[in-house]
Amino acid sequence: MTDYPVRATRTSVRVIEALLEVREAGVTELAERLDLSKSAVHNHLVTLERVGFAVSDGGRYRLGLRFLDVGMNARNGRDLCRVAMAEVDALADQTDEMAALVVPEFDHAVYAVAASGGRGLPVRLGSRVPLHATAPGKAVLASASPSVIDEYIETHGLAALTRRTTTSAAALREELSTIGDRGLAFDRGEAFDGVRSVAAPIRSQEGTAGALAVVGPGERFSGKRLEEDLPGLVLTHANDIELALSE
Amino acid sequence: MTDYPVRATRTSVRVIEALLEVREAGVTELAERLDLSKSAVHNHLVTLERVGFAVSDGGRYRLGLRFLDVGMNARNGRDLCRVAMAEVDALADQTDEMAALVVPEFDHAVYAVAASGGRGLPVRLGSRVPLHATAPGKAVLASASPSVIDEYIETHGLAALTRRTTTSAAALREELSTIGDRGLAFDRGEAFDGVRSVAAPIRSQEGTAGALAVVGPGERFSGKRLEEDLPGLVLTHANDIELALSE
DNA sequence: ACGATCCGTTCGCTAATACTGGACACGTTT
DNA sequence: AAACGTGTCCAGTATTAGCGAACGGATCGT
Structure with a gap:
């Protein structure tokens, strides 16, 4: 205690x-x-x-149900979340997949806004996943300073959620570096078997505030769609959010 | 205190x-x-x-954001809500309007599940509205015993939210009676100006557990669509929910 | 039909603590 | 550089959180 x-x-x-x-x-x-x-x-x-x-x-x-009320108000009270709602909806609409805004809190990735594009996988609002095993989580982590990343790895470890989870600190650091360069993160079944996602960080003046992501099943998330089409859409909307945030 | x-x-x-x-x-x-x-x-x-x-x-x-987590879990922990999710989605899809499941709590109508059918008005999950001024609220209230209704009116009064709100106890009792008979409730701008809704109660073995509703703007909620089409769809899905609940 | 058993609730009691007021350290501002 | 503002810490005391036992109502098994 x-x-x-x-x-x-x-x-x-x-x-x-x-x-x-x-x-x-x-x-x-x-x-x-x-x-x-x-x-x-x-x-x-x-x-x-x-x-x-x-x-x-x-x-x-x-x-x-007052928790629902307070939770929604807490979420809507954040500029990022309020601004992102329209873009998340649009992204879900264009991809016909689950789109979400993820926000870091207490060293976890929290799904703050979500829109299921008709056939998308359901994601529970408010659910938490480790930062190292999911595309939006890695997108957020990637723009942190190396010392923060080291501290995160040290305190939380790299638990294997599936067979594909990155559990080596060196491999993670390497991946985070390329993520930081490209401004794009991928997850191929690293958090849940068969679930893949693409994410882009949302940067504000005081660092990375969250990440925009599309989540879907491996069957639909592969090839050119995974490598080019989805990333392009995610990047576009992530940019729109950053723009809307800055003014 | x-x-x-x-x-x-x-x-x-x-x-x-x-x-x-x-x-x-x-x-x-x-x-x-x-x-x-x-x-x-x-x-x-x-x-x-x-x-x-x-x-x-x-x-x-x-x-x-833990409030969001707890709130969603609290909601999903209720059989009615979990069962209703698919039907709310379907209703929103078919009507292309905002559909919602409303649950009574502490003498208020709480929006527990919501799906915006593309162009629908947004409803904040967890938000509370008075029972007497909204279609789902009245649907819930209608299936309560007369003494409970009287007590509600006595303790809460009938605040006028708009010019159209029913503020007369006699008129409300009369309306609730016909709602109980038809299993259908309407709201024509009684809670928010220009916002109309249609609702049907969801009955379980131990009384009315909630109400299924469609909410939309007055321009689209009128004539045959308001009087026949929407009520038909709402009743169908409300029935499906009752069925799914009973087994 | 009727104990027996379970439950939620209520009621003193006492050790533990929630709050106060004050002092401290730090950043920004004047 | 000093004067404010802030968030944080510390000691003391009146308050109370939590305990255990007892109450009344419902449900169960017989």
Whole structure:
């Protein structure tokens, strides 16, 4: 239990995390799972319900949709996300694939905006993936300074998500360097088997703010389409976002 | 400050709500706004950051995208929402308008699933609207017992959001009755000027669980399309959802 | 139909802590 | 260079978070 200055808040969050896992639970079940007294859990649940973060339904509790509200507001509160929405939509439309804006947070790549182009794979908004195993993640990482990259590798390691994940620090550094030069990153099944993606970094005055990506199945992401067509579209829209951001 | 059993959690939520309003703020600004000491706010912010609910950027704080993650998980954790996603997509596709699943929570209508059919109006996921002024809201309300309806009217009143909002209790009760009979609700600019919608309740074994709706501009929502075509599609998909839910 | 058993909730109690006010360190500004 | 502004840290105390036991209501098995 590393230093949480406000312990009660940490406890409430633990309750939230438990509800995240089990979807729905009673007081007793949560108390056992969290190793807390029933009354403590009850107090937290009542508080969470009062603020809309939990809902009770005849003794059983689940998470409230207020999280959706806050999450969407948090996202829309960021200039980059608001600006990127139209471009993500356009990219999804033109490619007929899933397009997304990814933003780095706590050393992870977070899907902040997504649009499924009809037949595209679904990507859960808000989901996190490691920076080293996905095209947008690498695009973001590539424009960081070498020392930051080293630190990232050191603290997080390079976990193998699939057989194709880059797990060698040297190989990753090399790849990041070429990504930085071209302004384009690829992922060929490195995070999920059979899922490929193309991404371009979005740069603002204070460094790289995120990445624009197209994600799709290996069957459709190959050959000239993967090497030229998709990269061209991604680059165009990434540029548009950068332009819209600067003014 | 009505009874919040865990006061510290309430305080953290107040910090979150403040950040929701101002998007980005420093410790001092938040302390003034919340009438708390700087150190207290600082402690809450550090705790919130540790759990991913806030991010600091050189002294300034904003909400973390973890809210998006939790919110999406909370939503997908509900059978109704998961089942409805495909139908909402299909409805948006067929109508080329914004389609949405609305779920009641804390006496409000919450947009839980949404799909913009290309040219549809955007609806913010997680946003709340009063039950009495929107088609899906009325659809949900209509299948409640008369006593529940009376209680709702008594506690919330019938605020006029536009000139067309139904503000008379008698008129609302009458309308709800016909909505209950037909299984269809309409909204002609009652919540937002120029915005109309058609909705059908989704009924499960334990009452009405939500409503399926199509939302669009008055120019396209009129005549036979509003009266027959859209209602037909909404009813069909609402039925499909009920079916998928029951097994 | 009726105990037995489970659950959510309530109620004191006490050790732990959330908040205050003040001091510190750092960056920018005047 | 000094005067402000900021975010962060520190000690003290009134507050309270969490515990354990008891209550009342529902559900189960018999």
